[in-house]
Amino acid sequence: MNSSYAVPAVALVVVATVLVGAFGLRVSRTTSDFYVASRTVGPRLNAAAISGEYLSAASFLGIAGLVLVQGPDMLWYPVGYTAGYLVLLLFVAAPLRRSGAYTLPDFAEARLASQAVRRLAGAFVVGVGWLYLLPQLQGAGLTLTVLTDAPDWLGGVIVAAVVTATVAAGGMRSITFVQAFQYWLKLTALLVPALFLILAWQADGAPSRAFDEPAAFREQRTVRVEDGLTLRLDRPLTVEAHGTVDGRRHAGTRLHLPAGPHRIAAGTRLTFAAGTSVPAATAHGADDALSPSRAESRTERPLYATYGLIVATFLGTMGLPHVVVRFYTSPHGVAARRTTVAVLALIGAFYLLPPVYGALGRLYAPELTLTGDADAAVLLLPGRMIGGVGGDLLGALVAGGAFAAFLSTVSGLTMAVAGVLTQDVLPTRGVRHFRLGTVLAMAVPLAASVLVGGLPVADAVGLAFAVSASSFCPLLVLGIWWRRLTPPGAAAGMLVGGGSALLAVAATMAGSPGPGAPHALLAWPALWSVPLGFLTMVLVSLATPGRVPAGTAAILARFHLPEELHTQDLSREAAAS
C-alpha cells in the first residue's frame, strides 16, 4: 500500500489529538475538573465522547476482518456491543450516576462499605482494562506495519506515548473533548470511503456473491503464504503451487488436492483460478492458539459459541472500566439515561459501516483469509477497489480513522485503570500521583503487547467482555436492585464468576484443550460463568444475612430517588463536611 498519504494522515490525527487535548488542559484547573470534568458535560457532548471512546480498534478494523474470514455470524459482535448499552441503560445507568461512584471500586465501597470488596473490584478493573488495552496496542502496530512496513511494536509505542502524555497532562476534561472529536472523525473516516467503495461496486455491476457461503475468488489470484498454515478442505481443490505443499516441493505444478487437511509451508505461493471458493485455513504460528474462532469454519462453530458471544457482550458492556467512568460526568441520573439513548443511536449508526467493508472484502480481497492479515481489510480495500490517487487518499482517511480509534479507546481505558491505581494502589491521592498511575497503567500492556505479539483484535476484546460480564455484571445488577447483598457474597461472586472466566480465558490463550465441546466451553465462558457468578453472589449473601451493611436502605434510596428529592440530603452532607 502506498504510504505517501497515509503517514501524513496518521500524523495529522496524532497532532490533532494532542492539540484538542491541550485546549482542554487550559480549561482543566481544579482536581474535580481533572477527574470528572466537574460533572457538567451535557448529554450530547458526553454521548459523542462515550461513543468515541467505545468504538475501538475491534470495531473499526476487527469486525470487518472477522466477517471477511468467517461470514455473517461475526456480525453478532457489533450487535452485542450495541445491545450491551441497552442492558446498561435498563439496569444500571441512572442508579449508577446517582450512586456518585467514579469507578467500579468506588461503587463497591459505597454500596457495601467494605474495603476488601473495593480492593477486589479494583483488581478486576485493572485486569479487564489491561486485557482490553493489549489488543488495541497490537492493532495499532498492525496498522502501522500494513501502511509503512514499520516493525510490529512501533504503532503500539506511538499510541502509548501520545495517550500517556494527553491523559497525564489534561485528565478527563481534555479527554471529553478528544473523545467527542474522535467519534465524528471515526464516523467520517469509515463513511466517506464506504460511499466511494459502494459506487465502485455498483460500477462493477453490483456482484452479490459476497453474501453467499463461502467467499470465492472473483479473478485468478496468487497468494503468498507468509506463515505456514493448514488448509482444511471440505471438497477437492485445484490450485497452482510454487513451494512446499504436504512436505513435497512444487514449482508451478497444478495440484488436485483431495478433501481433508493439507499443510502449506511458509513462503509458498498458491494461485487460485477465478470462481474457486476460499478454503478454510489454520495458521501454524502461535496465534491460532490465541484465537478460538478465527480459523474455525462455520460447521465447527457451534450454536453454543454464538450464544456465549451474545451473553458476554450484552452483559459485559456495563462492567467495562472506561464505560462506567463516563457516567459520572453526567450532571444527574436523568441526563445519564438520555445520554445512553444518544449513545445507542450514535454507535448503531457507526456499526452499519463495518459489515459493508466485510462484505466487500469477501468479494475483492478474499485472500486475506490465507495471509492472516484479515484485520487489515478495511485499510486495504480503498486501494484495491478504487486505486490511483483517489484510492490512496481514501486509504489515508481510513488509516487516520483507525489511529483515532486506537487513541480514543486507549486513553479512556488508561484513564480508568490509572484512576484505580492512583486511588487504591499508590499511597496518597493527588494529581501528581495520578500521573504516575497513568504511566504504570500503560507500561504493563505495552510490555505485554511487545512480548506476546499476534493476538487477533476482536477475539481478545471478546475475552475481556466475558470476564467483565461474569464479575461486574452481578455486582452492579444485584448491588442496585437487591437489598440482601452482603460484602462476602459480592466478593465470592466476583471471585468465582470472574475468576473462572479469567482462568478459562488463560487456558484458551495457552491453547490447552483441542477441538470439541471442552474447547468451546473454555473459549466462550460467559454462558456458564455469568450464571455461576450470579448464583454464588446470591447464595453466599443469603448464607451471611448478618453481614448486610447497616446503611443499605438509605443507600438504595439514594440510588433510586430522583435528584429533586434528595437535594436536601446532599446540601446537608455538603454543609456537614
Added chain:
Amino acid sequence: MPQDPAERRVTVTGPPRRGPRPRAYYRPRTEIDEQTTLGHTYVRSLMRTQLRAALTGFAVLALLIGPLPLLFAALPGARRLEWAVLGFALYAPLVVLARWYVRRAERNERDFVRLVEDR
C-alpha cells in the same frame, strides 16, 4: 459595656417555614427523609416499578434477539437474511426500545415525585 439600645438588637433566624408545621410532618417526603418504615415502603414501591420497567425492556430484548441464532441455524440457506438482519435491521429497534424505556422510567419518577410532594 455600652448600653446603647441599638447595639443590643439581635436578629433571630430559623429554617424557612412553608405552611403550617404539623401538616408537613405527615408528608411522605418527610417520611423518606427521616428514613421511617413508611419512608422505606415508598422507596421500595419506586424500586419495584422501575425494576418492572427494566425487566419488561429486557424481556423484549431477549425475545427479539434470543431466537435469532436458532433461526439462522435452522435456515442455512438464508444467508442474505442473516446479513440484512444482523448488519442492518436490528439497530433501529434497539434505539426505539431504549427510548420507550427512558420515557417510562422518567414517567415513573415524575409520578413518584408528585406522590411524595403531595401535589
